[in-house]
Amino acid sequence: MSATEPAAVAETPDLYGAYPRLSEGQIERLAERGERRATEAGEVLFREGDEGYDFHAIVAGRVAVVQGQGPDERLIAVHGPGRFLGEVSLLTGQPSFLTAIVREAGEVLVVPVDELRDLVARDSALGDLILRAFLMRRSILIGLGAGIRIVGSRYSRDARRLREFAARNRIPHRWIDVEKDPEAEALLRELGIAPEETPVVVWRGEQVLRNPAGEELARVLGLPASHSDDAICDLVVVGSGPAGLAAAVYGASEGLATVALDAVAMGGQAGTSSRIENYLGFPSGISGGELAERAVIQAEKFGARLSVPSEASGFEQRDGHFAVRLDGDGNRLVEGRAVLMTTGVHYLRLPVERLDEFEAESVYYAATEAEALMCAGDPVAVVGGGNSAGQAALFLSRHVPVVRLLAREDDLTRCMSRYLIDQVENAPRIEVMLNTEVRELVGDDGVLEQIVVEDNRDSERRTIPAKAVFVFIGAEPHTGWLGGRLELDERGFILTGAAMPGCRLLETSLPGVFAAGDVRSGSIKRVASAVGEGSMAVRLVHEYLADRHSWQQPGQT
Helix, strand or coil: CCCCCHHHHCCCCCCCCCCCCCCHHHHHHHHCCCEEEEECCCCEEECCCCCCCCEEEEEEEEEEEEECCHHHCEEEEEECCCCECCCHHHHHCCCCCCEEEEEEEEEEEEECHHHHHHHHHHCHHHHHHHHHHHHHHHHHHHHHCCCEEEEECCCCHHHHHHHHHHHHCCCCEEEEECCCCCHHHHHHHHHCCCHHHCCEEEECCCEEEECCCHHHHHHHCCCCCCCCCCCCEEEEEECCCHHHHHHHHHHHHCCCCEEEECCCCCCHHHHHCCCECCCCCCCCCECHHHHHHHHHHHHHHCCCEEECCCEEEEEEEECCEEEEEEECCCCCEEEEEEEEECCCEEECCCCCCCHHHHHHHHEECCCCHHHHHHCCCCCEEEECCCHHHHHHHHHHCCCCCCEEEECCCCCHHHCCCHHHHHHHHHCCCEEEECCEEEEEEEEECCEEEEEEEEECCCCCEEEEECCEEEECCCEEECCHHHCCCCCECCCCCECCHHHCCCCCCCECCCCCEEECHHHECCCCCCHHHHHHHHHHHHHHHHHHHHHHHHHCCCCCC
């Protein structure tokens, strides 16, 4: 439906708490921080691509939120009195992904973002209402395929890289396949781009980025960027999964000048989890992406500086402090008096032939809305017997006709939580295949059709249909970039605490350098424990800095 049609003036019903209505008292408190002004039909309150736009609450009239313009305009929602505009980008400093147009003249209350942040920090009820709505709206945009458009071939590794970058950073986007999507040819012709020149990213309907690097795309879309400040901070957090984000929140809130870095996206591997159901305080569960978004907003509120993509490529000591070298950023150094390593792990790849042939299109290492949309309606296989595999299978079963969960163990209780096992075994679209390992991938032209699996008890093989394979078969620590400067265990995880005589808990073989989360030897691979270790590390950093200060000579830094 076009937003210009009369029926579009009707208010959009509230969806899952995405479009709540403010109380009179909440509007009065907001009015103390902003100003009321009249609106006219057709007036644009903010446009797609605008940076630093204000918070708008509707006092009277109707406002439509749309994407695109002219014949390409797409109605997202219509809001009436008591509703408010915006989504997560308003709080994180990203440009707007949508345009707000007045459909019925009335009045709006305009509140500057800084005033809004201060108010919601003081008013928890109002803050929770707005934050929940913003997070839900971001999920709706992702599900609708709003935002940027990524155009390319499903066989292109660069296209896969761009899609994964957008998905991991929860950037609303639509994937347009030049081989399959009927819109692709006309769009490329309009943009003056040949198919062989793809992948491209289209932003605001007109700006075209040709195979952009992650840094370029992050800059255009307003993701947390690296800072040019050369001052030495108190704490550098390398890796921004649950442990790193917890350290950023607690470090900044307790007065430490804190910088947090991540190579791909805030949230780490946990950010790819479709649903975490046993995390304290969220009885109905929470997605890893939403948990990461909440933590990012919280960390920035306390003054932590976040940077993505910022991949650490080297580490060294210099002049009584530490320096982390960033790859692809002019070899820039981020320097700190203490460092926390929370670089996590990489998922292992399937040890089968032809993996490279199918990996760009049909093999995934995360199960988010983006991947679910790619394989909706097709049979899929999930390989692994741990919690990540169980969560992925449950999530995918809501989008595909059948999910086959392939586990090499003879009993899921060896690696999976009991609550997940119960849900998996009772899900009608999930078929659990124990003692099963993948031996072959079968298909043509890079398109997966089937997989050959083997029973590891009697070596019997069978072929099952699968258009996509989701792999969760274990992980290896991301420590190769350290260059041997820290002591590691035999598997490459960082040794800390009791394993290093004379060290503080979580401290590595190098005083002042700590490790937390999955990358630490002996850690419990759970989100809650990673958050606990990240927050605990901040207390230990304080102790280290206090001890260091006590023995430094006056005038030293």
